[in-house]
Amino acid sequence: xxxxxxxxxxxxxxDVVLRGGLLKHRxxxxxxxxxxxxxTISLRFLIDGAQRGEKCLYxxxxxxxxxxxxxxxxxxxxxxxxxxxxxxxVEVDLExxxxxxxxxxxxxxxxxxxxxxxxxxxxxxxxVVDSVSELRLLAEEPMRYRRQIIALKQFLLQYQATTLxxxxxxxxxxxxxxxxxxHGVVLLEQRERAFGSVRRSMRVIKMRGADFQSGWHDxxxxxxxxxxxxxxxxxxxxxxxxxxxxxxxVPELDQLLGGGLVCGNSVLxxxxxxxxxxxxxxxxxxxxxxxNERVAYFSFDESSxxxxxxxxxxxxxxxDAIKRDSVHWERINPSRISPGEFIWKVRRQVEDHNVSxxxxxxxxxxxxxxHEEQALMLQMHELLSYLGNMGVLCxxxxxxAGLLENVRxxxxxxxxxxxxxxxRFYEAEGEVHKAISVVKxxxxxxxxxxxxxxxxxxxxxxxxxxxxxxxxxxxxxxVSKGKSA
Numbered sequence: 001x002x003x004x005x006x007x008x009x010x011x012x013x014x015d016v017v018l019r020g021g022l023l024k025h026r027x028x029x030x031x032x033x034x035x036x037x038x039x040t041i042s043l044r045f046l047i048d049g050a051q052r053g054e055k056c057l058y059x060x061x062x063x064x065x066x067x068x069x070x071x072x073x074x075x076x077x078x079x080x081x082x083x084x085x086x087x088x089x090v091e092v093d094l095e096x097x098x099x100x101x102x103x104x105x106x107x108x109x110x111x112x113x114x115x116x117x118x119x120x121x122x123x124x125x126x127x128v129v130d131s132v133s134e135l136r137l138l139a140e141e142p143m144r145y146r147r148q149i150i151a152l153k154q155f156l157l158q159y160q161a162t163t164l165x166x167x168x169x170x171x172x173x174x175x176x177x178x179x180x181x182x183h184g185v186v187l188l189e190q191r192e193r194a195f196g197s198v199r200r201s202m203r204v205i206k207m208r209g210a211d212f213q214s215g216w217h218d219x220x221x222x223x224x225x226x227x228x229x230x231x232x233x234x235x236x237x238x239x240x241x242x243x244x245x246x247x248x249x250v251p252e253l254d255q256l257l258g259g260g261l262v263c264g265n266s267v268l269x270x271x272x273x274x275x276x277x278x279x280x281x282x283x284x285x286x287x288x289x290x291x292n293e294r295v296a297y298f299s300f301d302e303s304s305x306x307x308x309x310x311x312x313x314x315x316x317x318x319x320d321a322i323k324r325d326s327v328h329w330e331r332i333n334p335s336r337i338s339p340g341e342f343i344w345k346v347r348r349q350v351e352d353h354n355v356s357x358x359x360x361x362x363x364x365x366x367x368x369x370x371h372e373e374q375a376l377m378l379q380m381h382e383l384l385s386y387l388g389n390m391g392v393l394c395x396x397x398x399x400x401a402g403l404l405e406n407v408r409x410x411x412x413x414x415x416x417x418x419x420x421x422x423x424r425f426y427e428a429e430g431e432v433h434k435a436i437s438v439v440k441x442x443x444x445x446x447x448x449x450x451x452x453x454x455x456x457x458x459x460x461x462x463x464x465x466x467x468x469x470x471x472x473x474x475x476x477x478x479v480s481k482g483k484s485a
Contacts (some may be wrong), residue, residue: 004209007126007162010048011041013228013344014219017204019211022184025160026208027153029178031167032188037200037221038166039063041188042128043072043079044226045164049126050081057124058084059115061134062168076224085118087111109148111138116155124161131166132178146177153181183208196335202228218340229340232347234385241391246357249287252462256438258446261419263356265442266384266394268414271423273399275434276455278302280421281359281395282311282318283460288393289321293356296349297329298342300365304329314459328353334365339379342366346383350390358387362397363413381416388418418442423453426472435472436462 006021015021022028022045030038046056060068065084072079112135119127132149139145156163167178179185185205190198200219204212219228245260254260261267261284269277285295299307304322307329311318321327328349332342349355360366367376387394398413414420420440426433436453438446450472452463466472 006210008048009041010044011226011228013230014041014202014226016230017202017213017217017228018207019213022162023207023210024162025157026183027156027163027165027181028184028186029165029167029182030186030188031169031179033169033190036188036190037219037226038168038188039068039071039130040075040221041226042130042164042166043068043075043077046082046126046128047072047077047079050079054125055123056082056126057119057122057128058082059118059127059129060084060086061088061111061129062131074223083122083124085122087114087118109138109151111135112148112152115152119155119159119161127156127161127163129163129165131168133168133170136171142177146181149178149181179205184210193335199338201338201340218338220338220341227341229338229344231340232343232379232382232386234382234389237386238389239391246284246393247287248284248460249290250283250460250462252451253283253436253460256436256447256449256451256462257419257421257441258444261393262444263393264388264391265418266387266396266416267419267421268396268398268417269421269423270398270414271400272425275423275425276453276460277397277399277423278307278361279310279314279455279460280423280436281361281397282307282314282316284393284395285327285357285359286311286316286318286321288357289318289326292326294349294353295321295327295357295359296346296353296355297327297359297361298332298345299329299361300332300334301362303331313457314455315457316459328355332366339376343379343383347386350387350392356392358392358394360394360396362399364399367413377413377416380413384416414440419446422473424473426469428469435466437473 005024006018007024008015008021009018030042032038042058046058049056058068065086068084069079115129135148136145139148165178165182184207187203187205188200189202190200192198200221201216202219203216204214213230213233215231217228217231219226221227241263243263245254245257245262247254247260248257269280271277285297288295297307308319308322318327322329330345332345346358349358367380384394396413396417418441419438422437422439424435424437426435434453434455435450437450438448449465451465454461454463
């Protein structure tokens with residue numbers, strides 16, 4: 001069997017989805033409604049070929065050369081080395097036109113003939129035809145269109161070029177003649193959200209004779225790049241993990257957790273606003289940085305200035321750790337990012353920078369801002385499984401509504417996490433106090449006590465067990481039986 005070579009697309013993460021690129025000397029279809037990014041991706045494909053010294057040809061049936069160059073210029077790209085041919089589809093008298101079968105049997109349709117003549121003239125290695133929707137309009141009848149596509153396919157296969165056909169899916173009802181004829185099909189979609197930027201995604205429908213990563217993959221078009229974010233498959237990623245507990249540098253907190261948190265665990269820090277959830281997560285980040293471990297801190301809610309002010313007030317050296325790149329801090333705007341892009345950011349920190357601690361602050365903003373996204377919880381489960389396989393401690397901050405109310409996980413995510421740390425306010429003797437407890441930890445033992453929790457100038461402090469009260473978790477404690485009021 002012929003060894004199928006692959007051709008890089010100029011978009012590295014797209015090549016990851018394609019398991020190495022597009023099959024060489026084959027015909028591939030890039031389809032999607034107007035505005036989904038077909039032209040941009042196809043230009044990257046040709047630019048990559050030109051940079052490798054290959055001959056590249058863009059056949060424009062629906063756009064002018066000036067429009068194409070303007071598109072490239074908007075991304076800061078040069079089309080030097082790429083031939084652009086404007087072909088105006090020929091109106092034909094369907095009463096006299098012969099059905100096209102194969103080039104050797106009957107003359108090609110006039111527009112198809114213009115295309116093949118252009119290809120023979122330029123002798124390209126890579127070809128883009130934009131778009132086949134124009135050919136479908138000219139053919140009018142599905143059978144005539146299919147015959148013309150088969151004729152074009154036979155010509156391209158004999159010519160030994162790698163071709164991208166673009167289809168804008170504007171013809172209704174939609175047929176699948178083209179998809180069944182070509183070797184590979186990639187579908188692009190974009191969806192408007194209630195607020196924020198559109199979400200773009202792609203899916204490889206088929207790639208005849210080649211492996212690829214199935215499913216939907218988010219992608220983004222930025223000024224100078226097309227960024228694809230391959231969907232995460234946790235089972236494909238593993239590395240050795242340490243069996244030693246990770247210390248918080250607060251002995252009482254480690255004792256509460258049965259010796260400390262375990263590498264590869266996912267931890268939910270749950271509590272109302274202002275109780276000190278982010279400060280607790282920051283304590284673990286600071287401790288890891290002091291051990292010369294790398295930390296990735298993703299903040300959805302606060303600025304770097306606020307974070308550094310809090311750290312300084314708790315005598316933490318996070319500012320120095322960020323400067324020396326022991327801590328990667330990044331502000332995330334959930335209305336401008338897709339779930340796939342966020343997961344890709346986490347992966348790059350884990351795989352490229354070997355981080356051992358990931359902080360997500362807060363999960364409320366991430367999940368609630370993108371509540372209209374489907375299967376978001378499944379993606380979060382896959383991310384936590386991935387971090388577990390890679391031996392990374394993941395700390396997730398989740399806020400509760402209100403200040404003094406019954407314990408409740410507002411996002412219903414505690415079931416997929418390994419450890420749940422609960423922070424509460426309670427009132428006693430005319431003052432507001434804070435309490436900390438561990439309500440779940442796997443694997444291993446943990447204390448079932450409720451302890452005093454304090455944020456002081458010297459840092460995070462965990463005090464003794466609250467023996468004198470009961471009902472602390474409700475926010476309205478009572479003096480324990482046997483104790484004087």
